[in-house]
Amino acid sequence: MLAFLLGVPSLYQNAGYSVAFFAIVSIGTVGLYIAYIIPVFLRLRTGTSTRTVEPRRWSKPIGWVAVLWVCFISIVFFSRRSTPGCRPEGRRRERRPQQLHWAGPTMLVIFLIVGIWWLVSAKKWFHGPQVQGSHEELVAIERELAAIESGADPSTFSRLESETRAEQ
Numbered sequence: 461m462l463a464f465l466l467g468v469p470s471l472y473q474n475a476g477y478s479v480a481f482f483a484i485v486s487i488g489t490v491g492l493y494i495a496y497i498i499p500v501f502l503r504l505r506t507g508t509s510t511r512t513v514e515p516r517r518w519s520k521p522i523g524w525v526a527v528l529w530v531c532f533i534s535i536v537f538f539s540r541r542s543t544p545g546c547r548p549e550g551r552r553r554e555r556r557p558q559q560l561h562w563a564g565p566t567m568l569v570i571f572l573i574v575g576i577w578w579l580v581s582a583k584k585w586f587h588g589p590q591v592q593g594s595h596e597e598l599v600a601i602e603r604e605l606a607a608i609e610s611g612a613d614p615s616t617f618s619r620l621e622s623e624t625r626a627e628q
Contacts, residue, residue, distance in 0.1 A: 486537040486563035487570075497530040538564040 467484060504523045593601070 483563040490534045490537050493530045
């Protein structure tokens, strides 16, 4: 419902362009960039490595280039010059409300709301993803999926499960 309400202003046209539409697209694009770069940034900042992923020679420089790129492209997507209908025409730089690019302020409000929600509520109860099942159970599920994908009979799972139990 909130997405619909945020999209309603895109019906208004300014100089033949829907400024609200460009703001919505900018927010979506920058939001995805930020969501993808957060794990990279946290990994670079903490310097910890997991057991499954070993850092390579170029991983840190490429990671920092990616972080800088997201910072740069976020500024570009939030600038008035990159959005048709928001650019002032001619020499006169008259700023009207319909020429304001609402993506930046809207994104800041979203970050504030989510940040406050995290500090007030989610920080107390959210502890990250939880492992559901033992290692052996997860291996059995993976074997079942591999058997099904290879076109084996679904009853193969019971055979694989009994083999797994026999191995233990």
